[in-house]
Every structure is written in structure tokens, then in C-alpha cells.
Amino acid sequence: MAGESVFPLLESLLPLISKPIQYVGGELNSQVKDWDSAKVRWALMYPDAYEVGLPNQGVMILYEVLNEQPGVLAERTYSVWPDLAAKMRENGVPAFTVDGHRPVKDFDVLGISFSTELGYTNMLEHLDLAGIPIHAADRDDSHPLVIAGGHAAFNPEPIAAFIDAAVLGDGEQAVLEITEVLKQTKGQSRAERLHALAKAGGVYVPAFYDVDYLPDGRIQRVAPNRSDVPFRVHKRTTMDLDAWPYPKQPLVPLAETVHERMSVEIFRGCTRGCRFCQAGMITRPVRERSITGIGEMVEAGLKASGYEEVGLLSLSSADHSEIGDIAKGLADRYEGTQTSLSLPSTRVDAFNIDLAQELQRNGRRSGLTFAPEGGSERLRKVINKMVSKDDLVKTVTTAYGAGWRQVKLYFMCGLPTETDEDVLEIADMAREVIRVGRQVTGTRDVRCTVSIGGFVPKPHTPFQWASQLDAETTDHRLKLLRDAINSDKSTAKAIGFRYHDGKPGIVEGLLSRGDRRIGNVIEQVWRDGGIFDGWSEHFSYDRWMKAAEKQGIDVDWYTTRQREENEVLPWDHLDSGLDKEWLWADWQEALDEQELDDCRWIPCFDCGVCPQMGTEIQVGPTGVKLLPLSIV
Amino acid sequence: MSKRTPEGPPPPPTVQRVRIQYTKRGRLRFTSHRDIARAFERALRRAQVPMAYSAGFSPHPKISWVGAAPTGVASEAEYVEIGLAEHRDLDALARALDESLPDGIDIVEAVDAPVGTSLPDRIVASRWGIRLPGLEPSVVEAAVAAFLNAETIPVERLMKTGMRTLDARSAVVSMRAETGSCAILHLVVRHVTPAVRPDDVLSGLRTVADLVPPVPPEATRYAQGPLTETGEVGDPLAPDRSPTGAAGLTRQDADRDEAAIGTPI
Ligand code: B12
Ligand code: SF4
Numbered sequence: 001m002a003g004e005s006v007f008p009l010l011e012s013l014l015p016l017i018s019k020p021i022q023y024v025g026g027e028l029n030s031q032v033k034d035w036d037s038a039k040v041r042w043a044l045m046y047p048d049a050y051e052v053g054l055p056n057q058g059v060m061i062l063y064e065v066l067n068e069q070p071g072v073l074a075e076r077t078y079s080v081w082p083d084l085a086a087k088m089r090e091n092g093v094p095a096f097t098v099d100g101h102r103p104v105k106d107f108d109v110l111g112i113s114f115s116t117e118l119g120y121t122n123m124l125e126h127l128d129l130a131g132i133p134i135h136a137a138d139r140d141d142s143h144p145l146v147i148a149g150g151h152a153a154f155n156p157e158p159i160a161a162f163i164d165a166a167v168l169g170d171g172e173q174a175v176l177e178i179t180e181v182l183k184q185t186k187g188q189s190r191a192e193r194l195h196a197l198a199k200a201g202g203v204y205v206p207a208f209y210d211v212d213y214l215p216d217g218r219i220q221r222v223a224p225n226r227s228d229v230p231f232r233v234h235k236r237t238t239m240d241l242d243a244w245p246y247p248k249q250p251l252v253p254l255a256e257t258v259h260e261r262m263s264v265e266i267f268r269g270c271t272r273g274c275r276f277c278q279a280g281m282i283t284r285p286v287r288e289r290s291i292t293g294i295g296e297m298v299e300a301g302l303k304a305s306g307y308e309e310v311g312l313l314s315l316s317s318a319d320h321s322e323i324g325d326i327a328k329g330l331a332d333r334y335e336g337t338q339t340s341l342s343l344p345s346t347r348v349d350a351f352n353i354d355l356a357q358e359l360q361r362n363g364r365r366s367g368l369t370f371a372p373e374g375g376s377e378r379l380r381k382v383i384n385k386m387v388s389k390d391d392l393v394k395t396v397t398t399a400y401g402a403g404w405r406q407v408k409l410y411f412m413c414g415l416p417t418e419t420d421e422d423v424l425e426i427a428d429m430a431r432e433v434i435r436v437g438r439q440v441t442g443t444r445d446v447r448c449t450v451s452i453g454g455f456v457p458k459p460h461t462p463f464q465w466a467s468q469l470d471a472e473t474t475d476h477r478l479k480l481l482r483d484a485i486n487s488d489k490s491t492a493k494a495i496g497f498r499y500h501d502g503k504p505g506i507v508e509g510l511l512s513r514g515d516r517r518i519g520n521v522i523e524q525v526w527r528d529g530g531i532f533d534g535w536s537e538h539f540s541y542d543r544w545m546k547a548a549e550k551q552g553i554d555v556d557w558y559t560t561r562q563r564e565e566n567e568v569l570p571w572d573h574l575d576s577g578l579d580k581e582w583l584w585a586d587w588q589e590a591l592d593e594q595e596l597d598d599c600r601w602i603p604c605f606d607c608g609v610c611p612q613m614g615t616e617i618q619v620g621p622t623g624v625k626l627l628p629l630s631i632v
Numbered sequence: 633m634s635k636r637t638p639e640g641p642p643p644p645p646t647v648q649r650v651r652i653q654y655t656k657r658g659r660l661r662f663t664s665h666r667d668i669a670r671a672f673e674r675a676l677r678r679a680q681v682p683m684a685y686s687a688g689f690s691p692h693p694k695i696s697w698v699g700a701a702p703t704g705v706a707s708e709a710e711y712v713e714i715g716l717a718e719h720r721d722l723d724a725l726a727r728a729l730d731e732s733l734p735d736g737i738d739i740v741e742a743v744d745a746p747v748g749t750s751l752p753d754r755i756v757a758s759r760w761g762i763r764l765p766g767l768e769p770s771v772v773e774a775a776v777a778a779f780l781n782a783e784t785i786p787v788e789r790l791m792k793t794g795m796r797t798l799d800a801r802s803a804v805v806s807m808r809a810e811t812g813s814c815a816i817l818h819l820v821v822r823h824v825t826p827a828v829r830p831d832d833v834l835s836g837l838r839t840v841a842d843l844v845p846p847v848p849p850e851a852t853r854y855a856q857g858p859l860t861e862t863g864e865v866g867d868p869l870a871p872d873r874s875p876t877g878a879a880g881l882t883r884q885d886a887d888r889d890e891a892a893i894g895t896p897i
Pocket of ligand 1: 048052053054055056057058059061062110111112113114115116147148149150151152167169170171172174175238258259265277278279280313314315344458534
């Protein structure tokens with residue numbers, strides 16, 4: 001019978017595997033709705049282990065938005081570790097949801113949230129475990145529609161053969177509209193339903209678009225193969241965050257996860273315009289949640305969850321127009337309750353220190369993190385991260401003066417136009433940080449950690465045309481940097497060095513700027529046993545390279561090749577709102593080492609999002625303050 | 633390097649210590665001890681229990697755990713002691729906490745801990761039940777006999793420090809087989825270091841009698857406490873109950889013990 005729980009079968013396997021609690025469900029605020037009275041049933045997947053997937057806000061939000069609707073049911077499913085997967089295959093237990101333990105293949109829709117491309121092989125593994133054909137073309141009316149969302153869905157071409165559809169951008173309204181179309185087309189064929197979704201707008205169905213290639217391998221054109229679907233598919237934008245205060249009831253797991261806190265998104269979008277940053281580009285414009293809206297969400301969420309830490313989440317939280325009042329208001333409200341606040345602090349200025357001090361008033365003092373991203377001032381102009389070395393040293397001095405002992409600095413290696421010298425300047429910066437730290441604190445007990453990873457050019461950014469640095473050169477630069485840090489004995493011990501080598505970045509680069517021909521490589525890797533590519537103990541560079549070779553794919557062509565202005569990019573028919581001309585102009589300005597201001601505070605610099613999407617920047621200040629709560 | 637101390641007043645002192653018996657039933661038997669500890673802390677916050685906190689840069693609520701059933705093993709008798717910064721009525725506390733905890737982690741009883749008494753000192757043995765579906769009663773009975781006849785039964789277990797050998801026999805005070813529709817082993821096991829767990833006893837049964845269950849057995853702890861003269865496990869909270877017997881939540885669940893064994897939820 002459809003929708004029947006497989007828990008009785010699963011239960012006898014659980015004592016035989018590690019961390020069984022992750023498959024049991026029953027999280028606080030989770031729900032199991034009646035199967036038969038639901039007209040549309042969604043399975044929502046985060047394609048990584050439960051411990052990473054459960055805290056994901058996107059899935060949590062959509063789960064709650066859908067379940068609030070009468071006649072709609074949503075359950076969650078996560079990747080299964082190989083130990084259980086083997087036992088499930090042996091015993092004929094299909095992939096299931098953790099809520100009702102219902103077979104994934106019984107649902108109407110399987111919505112998969114991709115915040116990174118490294119989840120692609122996990123999708124194939126899960127489809128296979130579920131008994132759903134991995135190729136969309138092989139599915140029939142009995143199978144769920146497989147719909148991809150999340151940031152990576154802005155270029156779903158590499159997974160075009162495996163998904164039925166993709167949604168670009170915010171999901172709150174999109175999932176409700178999709179649900180409506182599915183209700184109206186109940187009983188129709190798979191093709192008809194997908195057609196209805198594609199016509200409704202904002203849903204990309206890869207099968208309705210053909211790709212032609214030039215003899216040299218570049219794309220000639222991408223065009224719809226039927227008359228009534230749009231040439232370009234637009235992204236979705238949820239404009240009024242106060243109207244969508246989700247998650248209202250955060251899921252609280254029994255199992256341990258990577259993110260043991262409640263999160264409240266304080267705004268979406270970012271217009272700082274860092275040229276490497278896909279998230280900043282594709283989530284424009286900036287939409288702030290109001291200070292009172294934030295206050296209510298924190299209050300309701302803490303009550304419903306019992307968490308003792310609240311993360312104020314966004315792409316650049318210190319940029320909220322009323323962040324000072326928010327931090328102070330919340331710190332006042334929760335004074336003496338052991339509730340701590342945190343925010344990903346990456347802005348390099350003194351204001352950030354005041355803020356961090358406010359936030360740690362009730363809780364523990366964590367380290368401070370800054371992200372200059374580029375090693376030299378020249379390079380920071382190229383990437384449009386406007387921070388001078390003096391700024392950084394000043395900020396760090398203030399931090400050490402205010403009692404911090406630990407500072408973390410984030411960088412990227414392999415940025416366009418980068419040379420060895422640019423990267424070596426990181427060592428100078430770190431040494432300087434230690435020197436001022438010792439001076440200000442009068443002790444040698446200060447530390448600085450340099451964290452550096454390879455830069456991967458991403459679609460819908462000014463760097464989408466850039467050449468990615470090859471793995472060998474990346475590793476060479478990282479080694480130079482490490483040697484430089486170690487060469488100064490007076491500071492070497494105080495500087496931590498953490499890095500990601502260049503190889504995984506190449507695979508990420510292949511997937512993020514890939515086209516439909518990369519699908520065969522993903523499938524080959526999965527067939528060769530590749531899963532959990534985000535985990536170093538599972539990731540195998542060699543497996544990817546061998547699979548690419550077998551499928552006749554030249555990895556360099558996709559990664560280290562610089563693209564020309566007139567080249568048709570695989571995602572050109574997918575509209576993130578940004579004008580391609582503007583992106584190109586910004587790319588040229590980057591090469592000229594010219595910076596650009598944040599359009600939130602200065603007149604618009606014409607990226608195209610606002611007019612095209614009919615949206616606008618929505619920032620405060622509202623001038624309202626948070627009042628103390630009358631806590632009983 | 634001087635030791636830094638946090639600014640501000642020290643946290644309020646503990647004014648009431650409460651001993652709590654709770655369960656780990658059904659699916660929740662797959663929680664690890666860390667999972668339970670986390671769930672408890674969050675439930676205490678949701679139930680607005682006025683916890684006392686330790687001093688220092690990262691204050692912790694005062695919670696002392698007494699042993700813990702291993703992951704995968706159900707229990708009707710787990711214990712924890714908490715320290716409160718304000719007095720609370722035991723009944724109300726137990727009810728609020730029970731409501732805030734996930735179903736399966738249920739509060740059985742809460743009593744005040746008299747000053748100067750130690751709960752861990754009273755807990756020296758456990759009574760376990762292990763369901764063995766799919767095994768012939770006669771086979772189980774023979775294995776039990778062989779087990780009891782042995783002097784020592786060395787078994788291996790993977791611990792954090794690597795493979796270790798321990799004796800599964802000497803800690804077992806008693807063992808008998810109940811043979812109904814499904815064979816159930818009843819054991820009383822003394823708490824020793826390293827602990828002898830239901831799994832170790834099953835390894836012992838495999839060693840002495842080749843007993844290999846076809847499906848994973850389900851173990852439940854029914855009681856833990858002092859060992860009586862007759863080799864039974866006593867109630868560790870008995871000395872704490874007021875003479876009227878009115879303390880805390882009454883043991884309404886006590887008669888559910890046997891019925892709860894392996895009941896699917
Ligand atoms: C919290 C966080 C984490 C946490 C928790 C991750 C988690 N499981 O959620 C931790 C620390 C573990 C983490 C790890 C990583 N993260 Co992170 N993370 C974030 C952060 C700060 C918030 C994410 C979030 O909750 N956003 C809010 C939610 C609501 O947005 P959303 O998930 O995109 O969902 C919306 C839509 O996308 C859509 N949607 C989503 N899924 C679906 C599905 C369907 C079917 C539909 C229709 C719609 C839809 O609807 C949702 C509501 O509108 C973001 C930055 C940011 N503010 O977004 C970075 C971010 C997502 N992370 C990023 C990266 C790179 C990583 C790592 C790869 C880092 C690393 N090198 O290890 C890992 C990957 C881990 C993994 N395997 O997933 C990047 C993504 C890169 C990109 N696209 O350019 C981001 C954008 C940060 C950045 N500025 O670079 N991360
Ligand atoms: S500040 Fe820069 S890196 Fe951060 S989200 Fe905005 S654009 Fe991206």
C-alpha cells in the first residue's frame with residue numbers, strides 16, 4: 001500500500017549500524033500528517049548526511065510552509081550512510097522519509113535542496129535506493145517528479161538528465177504554486193504535468209529545451225523545443241520576509257548535528273558585490289526582516305525549541321541597517337538567561353567588534369572571524385572586497401584590546417590575476433596581526449588562524465568567464481605560503497594554517513560551470529562508488545578524473561579555460577536577474593583593478609536585478625527598538 | 633599567564649536537588665547518552681525549570697547523570713539528578729518536564745535528594761530483559777545452563793582504546809530464560825568496570841553455546857539499584873521518599889514494565 005511505513009523493516013537493521021538515531025525521526029516540531037487525506041505529497045531531501053541536512057533552513061522552511069496547508073503533506077529525507085545503504089539493499093528496504101518512514105517513491109514530488117554541487121552523486125544514490133530510475137526519461141506516471149532547488153540549481157545543466165525540473169531562487173511561494181498546479185493536474189500524465197508547470201512560469205524543465213553545440217565544443221544555442229514555454233526561466237524572489245516568518249517552529253533533533261543552534265534569517269541578499277560570490281549575486285536584491293519581526297521570531301523559536309544559542313543569519317549580518325539595535329535589544333531581553341547570540345562576523349571594521357561584544361554578553365566568547373579573502377590590496381580591488389591592510393590591523397587591534405585572543409582570517413587562493421606575491425602577503429598580514437596582538441595585550445598568548453581554500457568560478461558572477469587555477473599551482477602557492485609563515489620563528493607558533501588543497505576545487509569547478517555533457521561523468525562516478533563528495537574521507541579526485549576520461553570529457557576545458565565574451569554559457573537561458581552585459585563590464589573592471597560600491601547605500605549601479613524582477617532594495621531603518629519582554 | 637575570571641556576580645546557588653527516574657522506550661532506545669543529555673537540557677529550558685548553573689566562562693546547568701543504558705538498549709529505569717536555583721513543586725516539575733521531553737523519554741518519578749546522600753552509591757546492579765525472537769526455547773535454556781556453569785567467559789568488545797577482553801560471567805548474579813511465544817532472558821548484572829552489557833552477555837552465550845540470534849535481540853533495563861540479599865535489584869529512590877509515600881509523581885508506570893518490553897510505538 002502506498003505511503004505505508006517501512007519502519008518495522010528498518011528497525012531490525014538499526015542495531016547493526018552506526019548512529020541509528022539519525023534515521024528514527026520524531027524531532028521536536030516535526031509532524032506526520034495523514035497520508036490518505038493529502039492531495040499533494042512532498043518528500044524534501046537535503047542530499048547530505050542527516051547531521052548536515054537537518055539544520056538546513058531552506059528545507060525546514062519549505063517543510064513548514066507546505067505542512068501548514070490543508071491537503072498538503074511534506075516529509076523529509078536525507079542521505080543514508082553506506083553502512084545502512086548496504087543493509088537496505090540486502091533487505092529490500094527502499095529510501096524512506098524520517099517523518100513517516102514512507103517510501104520516497106510513493107510521494108508526488110521529491111524536492112532536493114542543493115546548496116552545493118557536491119550533493120549530485122548523493123542524489124543518484126538516493127534515487128536508486130528509492131527505486132526511482134535515475135534518468136528522468138525512464139520515469140513513468142507512478143514516479144515522483146524530481147525537482148531541484150537551492151543555490152546550485154542556478155546551473156542545473158550537469159544534472160539535467162536526472163531531474164524533471166528545477167526552481168531558481170526563493171522557494172516559499174514557488175512550492176505553493178507548484179502544489180496548486182499539481183492539484184489541478186492530478187491524474188494527468190507526467191509530461192502534461194511538467195508542461196503545466198513550465199507554462200506557469202518559474203519552473204525550468206530541462207527536457208523542454210534542446211542544446212546545440214559548435215564543432216569546437218562550445219554551445220551554439222539553447223532553445224525551447226515547444227512553443228509555449230519561455231525562452232528564459234526567471235528566478236523567484238520572496239520580497240516581504242516579515243510575511244514569511246519561517247521556520248516558526250524550528251526542528252530540534254535528538255541526534256547531534258553540525259549546527260546546534262536556532263537560526264533566524266535577518267535579511268536575504270547582499271549587494272556588497274564581491275565578484276567571486278555567487279550567493280551575493282543570485283540573491284539580490286537585499287530584503288531585510290524588520291527588527292520587530294526578528295524579535296518575534298527569536299522569541300517564538302526559543303520557546304518552541306529550547307535552544308540556548310540564536311544565530312542571526314544572512315550573507316553579511318553586520319550589514320543589517322539596524323543591527324546595532326537588534327543586537328542590543330536581544331542581549332537586553334535575554335540578559336541572565338544563558339541565551340547567547342551569534343552572527344557570522346566577517347566584516348572588517350571596529351563596528352563589528354562592538355557588535356561582537358554586545359552579542360557575547362550573555363554567553364560564551366567565541367573567536368572572531370574576518371574574511372579579507374584576497375592576500376594583497378591589489379587583489380582585493382580585483383575581487384571588490386574593499387579592505388585595506390590598515391583597516392584590518394586597526395580592527396584586530398581593537399579586538400585584542402577588547403579581550404579577544406583568537407582571530408581567524410579567511411582567504412581564497414587562485415583568484416583571477418593572482419600571483420605568488422599576492423598570496424605571500426597573507427603571511428605578512430598574519431605576522432602583523434600577531435605583533436599588534438602581543439603589543440596590545442602585553443602577553444604572548446594571542447593566536448591567529450589563516451584559513452584558505454581554492455577559488456572556484458561560479459555561474460552568474462562576474463568571474464563566470466575566468467580561468468580556474470589548476471590544482472598543482474594552487475597547491476604550490478599554498479606551500480609557499482605555509483613556508484613563509486613558518487620561516488619567521490618569532491610568530492610561527494602563534495599562527496595556525498588551515499587549507500583545502502586544490503583537487504576538490506577542480507571537481508567543484510567542473511560541476512558548477514559544467515553543461516549537460518557532465519551528466520555522464522556524475523553518473524560514472526556514482527557507478528564507480530562515488531558518494532558523499534563533500535566528505536574528504538569519501539571524496540576521490542582520481543575517481544572523478546578517471547570517470548571524465550572514460551566519458552571523453554576534458555576537465556581543463558571546463559575549468560582552467562577562460563571564456564570569451566560572446567560564448568553561450570550553459571546557464572544563459574536561466575535568468576538570475578543580472579544583465580550579462582553588466583556582469584561582463586564588471587569582469588572587465590575587475591581586470592582593471594577597479595572597485596565598486598554597495599548599491600544599498602549609493603545610487604544604483606545597474607546590475608539589472610531590480611528593474612527586471614520588478615523588485616527593489618528593502619532596507620530600514622525603521623527606528624523601532626526592541627522592548628524588554630515580560631518573561632514569566 | 634593569569635587565569636581570567638568572568639565579570640559580574642557569581643551564579644545563584646543550588647537550593648533544591650531533585651532525583652529523577654526516566655525511561656528510554658521504543659524508537660528512542662536508539663539515542664546515545666549524549667543525545668539524551670542534549671534533549672534533557674533543551675526540555676529543561678522549554679519547561680522553564682530554574683536550573684542552577686556552574687560558575688565560569690561557559691556555565692553549565694547542574695545535571696549529574698547516573699550511568700546510562702547503551703545506544704540501542706531500552707530502559708525503564710534511568711536516573712539523573714538536577715540542581716535548581718529556585719524551589720519547585722515536584723509534581724509540577726515532573727509533569728512539565730515530561731511534557732517537554734520527546735515521547736519515549738518519560739518521567740517516572742521525581743524526589744527530593746536529601747543532603748549528604750549519594751544516588752550513585754545506591755546503584756550497584758541492573759535487572760535486564762533480552763528478547764530473543766526466532767530462537768527455540770530449548771536452545772535458549774541449554775545456553776543459559778552452559779553460561780551459568782562456566783566459571784569465567786572471556787569475550788571481546790571494541791572500546792575507544794581498541795579491542796578489549798572482559799569476563800562476561802562473573803558480574804552476572806542471576807540468569808533465567810522465560811519461554812513464551814518469544815524467548816526472553818532475565819538477568820541481574822552487577823555494575824563493574826568495564827561494565828558488562830547485554831551485548832557482552834550475548835557474546836558470552838555465543839562463546840559457550842554457539843547461541844546466535846537470527847534477528848537482533850532487543851534488550852531492556854527494568855531496574856537498577858541496590859542488590860538485595862536474595863539477589864534482586866531494589867529501588868534506589870526508596871530511602872528518599874517521604875514516609876507518607878507522597879513524593880513526586882507516583883509510580884503509575886511501574887506495572888507497565890513487563891508489558892512495555894519491545895512494544896512497537
Ligand atoms: C548556515 C550555513 C551553513 C551551515 C549549515 C548548512 C546547512 N545544512 O544548512 C554549515 C556551517 C554546515 C555550512 C556548510 C557549508 N556551506 Co554554508 N552556508 C550557510 C549559510 C550561512 C546559511 C544557509 C541558509 O540557511 N540560508 C537560508 C535558506 C533559507 O536559504 P536556502 O537554503 O538557499 O533555501 C531557499 C532557496 O534556495 C529555496 N530552496 C532551497 N531548496 C529548495 C528545494 C526546492 C525543491 C525548491 C523548490 C526550493 C528550494 O527555498 C529556500 C527558501 O527560500 C549560507 C549563506 C546564506 N545566508 O545563505 C552559507 C552557504 C549556503 N554555504 C556555502 C558553502 C560553500 C558551504 C560549504 C560547501 C562550505 C565548505 N567549503 O565546507 C559547506 C557545505 C555543507 C553541505 N554539505 O551542505 C555557500 C554556498 C556557495 C554558493 N552557492 O555560492 C553559502 C551561500 C555561503 C557563501 N556566501 O559562500 N553552511
Ligand atoms: S559580503 Fe561579499 S562575500 Fe559576503 S555575501 Fe556579500 S557579496 Fe558575498
